[in-house]
Amino acid sequence: VQLxxxxxxxxxxxxxxxxxxxxxxxxxxxxxVGWFRQAPGKERTxxxxxxxxxxxxxxxxxxxxxxxxSRDNAANAVNLRMTDLNTEDTAVYYCASDxxxxxxxxxxxxxxxxxxxxxxxxx
Numbered sequence: 228v229q230l231x232x233x234x235x236x237x238x239x240x241x242x243x244x245x246x247x248x249x250x251x252x253x254x255x256x257x258x259x260v261g262w263f264r265q266a267p268g269k270e271r272t273x274x275x276x277x278x279x280x281x282x283x284x285x286x287x288x289x290x291x292x293x294x295x296x297s298r299d300n301a302a303n304a305v306n307l308r309m310t311d312l313n314t315e316d317t318a319v320y321y322c323a324s325d326x327x328x329x330x331x332x333x334x335x336x337x338x339x340x341x342x343x344x345x346x347x348x349x350x
Contacts, residue, residue: 228252228338230260232322235344238312246307246344247299248322254279259325260305262296263334264318265343271321273332277305287332289315312348319343 234246248260257279265271275296276285284296295308305322321344323337330336 228254228257228324228326229340230322230324231341232320232344235320235346237347237349240313240348240350242312242348243308243310244312244346245309246320246322246346247302248305248307250303250305250324256326257324258328259330260296260322261325261330261332261337262305262307262320262322263337264316264320264346266315266318269318271334273334274320275307276325276332309346312346314348314350317346317348319345 229251231249232246238244259276259278261276262274263271264274274287274290275294277296282298293311297306299306323339326338
């Protein structure tokens, strides 16, 4: 399964943005989809995950209550709705697939292709 993130852009503090992760190919081996982000000069960090079968969701403490990850079956996508954005949310956002069921929050265990999408939050 191939994933491609899109929907990034520039927004002011307090604003909202929805990112989309479109997927193509065989989903039978897909356990979960995760969103990660990498701020300038910093390491890539986990943001959120949705379990494919159960649709259970998991969030990093820094985004809990502000971000919502969801499946869009009609669009073959996983969306990340981001609200109440602040400057610390500025980063390149990536989506990736967990094909083992054991990736958790570990980027190195995810399958990733393509480019991320840049989100810039300004005051």
